[in-house]
Amino acid sequence: MQSLEIVRALSGVVVVGFGLFLIGLAAWIVTAPSRAEGFLKAFASSALTHYTEQGTRLIVGVAMITFAGSMRYPELFRLFGWLVIVSTAGLLLIPWQWHNKFAGLVMPPVFRRIGLFALGAFALGAFILYSVFRVVAA
Numbered sequence: 001m002q003s004l005e006i007v008r009a010l011s012g013v014v015v016v017g018f019g020l021f022l023i024g025l026a027a028w029i030v031t032a033p034s035r036a037e038g039f040l041k042a043f044a045s046s047a048l049t050h051y052t053e054q055g056t057r058l059i060v061g062v063a064m065i066t067f068a069g070s071m072r073y074p075e076l077f078r079l080f081g082w083l084v085i086v087s088t089a090g091l092l093l094i095p096w097q098w099h100n101k102f103a104g105l106v107m108p109p110v111f112r113r114i115g116l117f118a119l120g121a122f123a124l125g126a127f128i129l130y131s132v133f134r135v136v137a138a
Contacts, residue, residue, distance in 0.1 A: 007066060014063035015071075016132055022125030029118035037111055044103045050096035054088050061085035072131040 029036040043053050064081030068074040091099055110117050 008070065011063040011066035012070065012132065014059060015067045015128060018060050018063075019125040019128035019132065022121045022128070026118040026122035026125065029114055029121070033114055037114065040107065040111075041103075044096060044100040047096045050091075050099055054092050057084055057088040057091075061088060067132075070132075077128075077131065 025036065028039075042049055044050050061081045061084030064084065065078050066081075068077035068081060071077050
C-alpha cells in the first residue's frame, strides 16, 4: 500500500511541475518572446529533442492519469492524460523529421499570436494548479 502512496505523490509532483512549467513558459513568452520562440522551435529540431519531448509527455500523461482521482474534475484530467499519451504514441510512430516538418507548418501562425498562446499556457497551468489544490484544501 505504501508504494501506491509514493507513486501517487510522485505523480502529484509531476502534475504540479507541469502546471508550474506552463505558467513559467507564459511568463517567459511575455518577458522574452524571441527567446521563448527559439525554445519552442527547438522541440522537433533533432531526434534527441523529439524523443526527449515524447518521453516527457509520456511522464506527464501517466502522472495526470494517476493523480486525476486526487484532483478536481478527475474525469477531465484522466481524459487529458489519455489525450497526451495517445498523441505522444502517434508522434513516436512517425520519424522525427515528420514532426519537424509538421511543426514548421503549424508553429508560424502560433508565433504570430504568441500572446494568445501565452494566455492559453497560463490558463491551463493555473487550472491544473487550482485542480490540484483540492488535495491541499482537504
